[in-house]
Amino acid sequence: MGQGLGFQQLRKLLLEQDWEDRKELAQKLEQLDSELNTREKLEERVNPILQDQEARIQREFPVLFGPQITESIKKQIKESQDEVVEVLYPIIGRMIKKYITSEIQKLSDQIDAQMEMAFSWEGWKIRIKAWISGTPQKDLMLSKLIEPKIEEIHVIEKNSGMLMGSYTKKEGLDRDMVAGMLTAIKSFVEDAFETEAQELESIDYQNYKIIIKSFNSFFIAVVCTGKLNAAFKDKIDDELLSFSEKVLNKAKHPDKEEVQPDVIEQGLAEYFQDFEDLNE
Amino acid sequence: MNKKVILIGHFGVGKTSLVKRFVHSQFSEEYITTIGVKIDKKTLTVDGVIVNLLIWDIAGENSQQKVPKSYRLGAHGALYVFDITRPATYENMHQEIKALQEVMPDLPILVMANKKDLVSTEELNETLSKIQPYNAIATSAKTGELVNEAFEELTQKMTK
Incomplete structure (x- = not known):
């Protein structure tokens, strides 16, 4: 025991x-x-991890899935073009309709303004102009709506493409680079078509037109908007000739080959600041 | 003061990459051929003088005679670029530089031996001896080695 x-x-x-x-x-x-x-207890532990993962996926979604999504959209569009057109057609149609309505509204507002002007001094001026020139009054009124305007002028050395001076109403791209590219385009066209005696006179792109006036050692590029008529081009020609004669000669330094850009820029502003008002 | 610099040389020697490295401090392995000409701008201060360089990156051709003459006109300086790894890109260099000098006798020209990062020191020296009497600056657009120095040296020559 x-x-x-x-x-x-x-x-x-x-x-x-x-x-x-x-x-x-x-x-x-x-x-x-x-x-x-027990679901509640498990959720308590797992939820923070899932939330972290969810936040990470949200944050890095474009990087993680961007290429696959683009590829799958591309494939989808390619394989089911009819369906895509069916879906997009009403949306694009509505967009175009909205745009046209807004543009017609703008035109209508402008015509209203012109009609109001009809009995003003300006209106009488158009009537007299139409009577003298033989142009229908409606054409003159329409051309007034899409009046040509000078947006930029660049005076560029012919061979090097260096900017000698410029005048612009709005700041945009680097002007030196614009001058270089315009020279390159001009040179390319003239070289490509072997037109030694001929020169590129204008470049058109939708609402813009670049008029190029060549002189001996430089050329002037005038960027315009609106509907350019013969009278406007004539006026530009006259002003450019007068400008080159009076300003450019003065801008050339008496002893050196280089020109003074400030003299050219001041001259351009003087000649072309109120150019549209003079175009009567 | 504004100066026009032209970059010439065969296709694929790295002209655009050199400009990209010099102007934007960037490099990309992707090869996109230049169509026509591309113009970039960079401001340098050399010996206290502010110089705006307008760099004309001219599309590469097997022979420089194919390059439109007008792109070269009015240039204040030129950079002739070749690829150290491709002898075809420097075999005709002497004739091509001579042809350029005939049109523009006083034009300062600098030779750049590019893609230095792809060869050994022995290979580089061997190539450099082949192009004598020209002295080339061995550059790498990829690593940026001597790229700024080459542009600065040319700018100094142009402003003298």
Whole structure:
């Protein structure tokens, strides 16, 4: 009996710690089981990770999926053109309709303004002009609506393409580079068609027209908008000739070959600032 | 003061990449051939003088005789670029430079041996000895080595 009691006590002493560990482990397992199998508890742990992932995907979506999306849209458009046209047709149609309506409204407003002007001094001037020139009055009124305007003028050295001076109503591209590219285009056309005695006189692009007037050592490029009529071109020709004669000679430094750009720019502003008002 | 610089040389020698490196400090491995001419601008200060360089990057041709004459006219300086790795790009260099000098006798011309990053020092020296009496500046548009220095040297020659 004494031996049995001793053995029991020894066993208790040796295994007590193991039992406690086992009990603790069983509790942890139970807790884990409950966390995994209870939706609310699992959500509590997993949600922050999912939210982080979601934020990362949102942030890097264009990089991660951009190429695949572009490729799949391209493929989709290519494979089902009819469906795409069907979907886009009403949208594009509405856009065009809206644009035309707005443009007609603008024209109508301008015509209203012209009609109001009909009995003014300006109106009488148009009538007299129409009577003298034989041009229908409506044509004169329409041409007044799309009046030509000078937007920019560049005086450019012929060979090098270096800008000698310029005048512009709005700041845009680097003028030195514009001068260079205009020279390159002009040279290319003249070289390509081997037209030594002939020169490029104008470049058209939609609402803009660049009139090029060549002189001996330089050329002048005039960028215009609106409907250019013969009278306007004549007037530009006259002004450019007079400008080159009076200003450019003065701009040339008496001792050096180089010209003074400020003299040219001042001259251009004087000649062309109110050019449209003079075009009567 | 404004100066016109022309870049000439065979196609694919790296003229556009040199301009891109010099003007925008960029380099791209992608090869896009130049059509006609492309003009860029960069302002330098050399010996206290502000110089606007108008750089005409002229489309490369196998022979410079194919380049429109008018692109070269009025230039204040020229950079002849060749590719160290392609002998065909410098074999006719002497004749081509001579032809340019006949049209424009006083034009400062600088030779650039480009793509230095692709060859060893021995290969570079061997190529440089082949093009004597011309002394070329060995550049790399990729690493930017000596690119600015070459443009600056030409600018100094032009402003003298």
